[in-house]
Amino acid sequence: MSTTQGVAARDIQANPYHPWPARITSITNLTDKEKLFELRLIDEDVREAFEFQSGQFVELSIFGVGEAPISISSAPSKQGFIELCVRDSGDVTGALHAKQCGDVVGLRGPYGRGFPFEEMKGHDVLLVAGGLGIAPLKSLINHIHDERHEFGKVTILYGSRNPAEVLFRYQFDMWKHRDDFDLILTVDQPDDTWDGETGLVTKLFDQIDVDPDNTYGAICGPPVMYKYVIDEMRKKDMDVDRIYVSFERRMKCGIGKCGHCGVGHQYTCVDGPVFNYWEAMNLQGAI
């Protein structure tokens, strides 16, 4: 048995439940319900030890309220700061939304298994997001952007309910004119300002060409979306073990102990949240 002597508060590894103070360095209002928070871990040692992969998450801690798992939205290539794209959907996320720039919150992590960035290199990438599912994919998109020459064709399909709910629209509007990213946005309910596609994200598959032997897929969105997007990818003959999905489950600890995040025979927090579709097919009740 390993020994855990004298749980010193300064020892980063000693207590995995210990959240580390992080200062909010900027807040961007993205939509009515979502804000983008940029955070900086205050302790230099903790900050330097914090290395993550796209697709991993943190436990955001606001003492007196609680903790919530949140995907990291910024790329690992962005040093010293991390970004969280958070919807106000309850106690902790609501308390975060009430914070101001300069306030301090807590973070622990990074946790879980992210997207296989290294493995994806040298291939085409097809990323499909629905709603808030863009949050973890944004990290991957930015990371690919920073090492763009390592990848083949990069296609991003992003569906939202209506134009007001499109996240990162300022950035995506600019990207529309780039020829190194094929970006297609769609909304279910368009308005007068909308010049993109309308309808469900699955409809966009008619417009894209996929090289089935050379493409990695990544999907994140509301639970109902997975099955339909995977069907489309399978119709394009993509391999089951090159399609990656990211799951949301209830989480309390983030470190494989509290049991809340069980999916099939696995725990989402440590075995996921990113699984390939072959693994996900073997998780009873996952999709």
Place this chain on the structure above:
Amino acid sequence: MFFRVIDKVRLPDLVRGLATEYEVIAPVEKDGRFVYAPLEDPGLLRLDYDTTLLPPKKWFFPAEETLMRFRVADNEVLNDEVAVAPRVLFGLHPCDINALLLMDNVFTGKYPDPYYMRRREKTLLIGVSCTPSDTCFCNVWDTNEVHWGFDVFLTDMGDRYFASCRTVKGAEIIDRFVENRAVIDEDTREFQSVVHDFKDAFHRDVDTTQLPVLLDAKFDSPIWDEFGEKCLSCGACSMVCPTCYCFDVHDRLDPDQKSGVRARTWDSCQFKEFAAVAHGQNFRDSRASRVKYRYYHKQWGYLSKFERVLCVGCGRCARACPAGINPVNVIAALQTGEVR
């Protein structure tokens, strides 16, 4: 291992000796049932108990415990030290020692849990042999034998105990606190005979062949609806289970609202909101899905990581369940497709 023989009449000496240096927790009678409690007087020790209401897990993983004190203003941890006093858990049956070994797998690993681990390190375990009761089915999982995880294990041989000392600490306490002698051939023969009789005393059997495969292949079996109909989602099965470790975490503010504690409490996958997430979604909304999950995780999820099932056959859940759900029947139903 190092073996000694202790005269049964000498056992109170051991308890009294331990009490000078440790808090002694042992099975005592309470309202006709047995519980692990601090032993005030060696005369109250009941090594003839069948099983305790609650398993020994609470001495390592309490039903509620403070993880840390915090200050709200700067979101700082004020204190997350784990204060533990040296303790002896006296009189654990093989199933309960095996259960702790299963718990250890969860609370160690990549993220060791300091709260559980500190108590584990500061606690001596003294096991004692048992007589199977009618709800025991540890034989099914081979958890009626235990080979490590204890400091001393006492096998009852009528007028004397065969003491197996697993650790240095265990050998030390036997030598220091109780008159003992070396083992002679006759003791070893008697030991063999006693443990064989013990193995022969089990009559309960259930077919566990290919359980993980069956759990997957029969995932949509109607037996789960039948068990779901019976289950009341009371969570008693998880609370009394020596291997159930799920917990909830919540913050409690002090009256001044400036500081408070973050605490964890036992939780159960049988509670409706256990897998609920934001926006009204619940991944295990139906009772059937939750009862199924308890077995699915114990006999397959845990096994996929640690190569053992997360059950030691202690029968506590069967005794506690107001709906009469018994794991032996659940496993049998999975094999036969019929709920009895």
